[in-house]
Amino acid sequence: MTRTASPTPLEGLRVIDLSTSLGTYTGRLFADLGADVIKVEPRGGAPERCTPPLTEDGVSLSFAFTEAGKRSVILDDHEIGGQAEQLERLLDTAQIVLTSEGPSRLRQRGLHPVDVTRKHPQLVHVSVSPFGLTGPWADRPASDLTLLAAGGLLALAGEADLPPVRAWGNQTSVISGVHAATAALIAVLVQEDTSLGQIVDVSAQEAIAHSLENAVQYVDLESSVRRRVGSGPVEAGTGLFACADGWIYLVGGLGGLPLAWDSITNWLLGSDLPDATQLHEPRWLERSWRRNEEAVQIFRDLFERFAAQRTKQELYEDGQSRGISIAPVSTPEDLLSSPQLVDRGFFRTVLVNGRALAFPGSPYRFDGMDISPGNFPARPGADTRAVLDALPATATTTASKE
Known part of the structure; x- marks a missing residue:
């Protein structure tokens, strides 16, 4: 869908999204709120574009959901650390940069938050990583399944006498994304007052551990540790x-x-x-x-x-x-026809390769503002030329001034 001319809460805010699947939902939340979110993809497109389920024309539905409203650019040199001139110029125009890898990998790419914020002191660097930027597990590889396990949520899912069951979808990205977006916007408030950014270090493991339903309260109120019970009740009624x-x-x-x-x-x-x-x-x-x-x-x-x-x-x-x-x-059919959701216009139409699909919208409203997902950048790098042509001729980072 095409955005209306109404103002949006994050109008004028630019986010450079360098994340993997772990952090990409954070960028979607910013895009819904009206920020200019620029997704940097490798040549050939992000690997998540091939994540099933796929539409008939080969578009990943989960990728289309997380990338709706973003602009897509391809920067050939974005992996080359300090030599990535185009990326440095892009970062110079932004207020937020988003990454989602461990500290060693970020350092290899020249994207460790300490290095990035040193060169771009105005940036809020939102680092969503599996285990955070510090600690003995900081560089451990992880997946949605292992993060659910490490955070404790997996232990609550499934039948009591069977192995735990992973909830469908990339739940760790969604849970971490909500935490990251909230913390980032607080940092932006400080940025507006001081013109200085900061590092927002979000551990997916900690975000999961912060989302254990009422398991922690059970320890306090009943001195018991919750176990998975499947779909069966533990008491009558x-x-x-x-x-x-x-x-x-x-x-x-x-x-x-x-x-x-x-x-x-x-x-x-x-x-x-x-x-x-x-x-x-x-x-x-x-x-x-x-x-x-x-x-x-x-x-x-x-x-x-x-x-x-x-x-x-x-x-x-x-x-x-x-x-x-x-x-x-x-059921999904029930939700699509729910009189409450229909009346509030929760489901929105998003164009995916020219095809109109119903996507969940945002679960909040702002008076006089249209908060909704934008169109999906179907072709990798579709917006590269327009974005690069609008950049300053040379970077103005602290590093280049030195």
């Missing part, structure tokens, strides 16, 4: 339950506390399930019984018989009206 057209998630209790138990039991008692009266027996108020496998199964049998003739939307509306924490398990 809580978990995934089948209904007429899919699944709903119900929270009847949490941490052994009954929460909405009375509302749920009264809901079932008002139906045509005569054996639901047993839920008013005193034992159902005991934490140890509700966490018993027999109790979990009794409740499941009752609730799924109740839900079998009701849609997830009917259950959601009815349960919410009773103060019960309940939510439908939405």
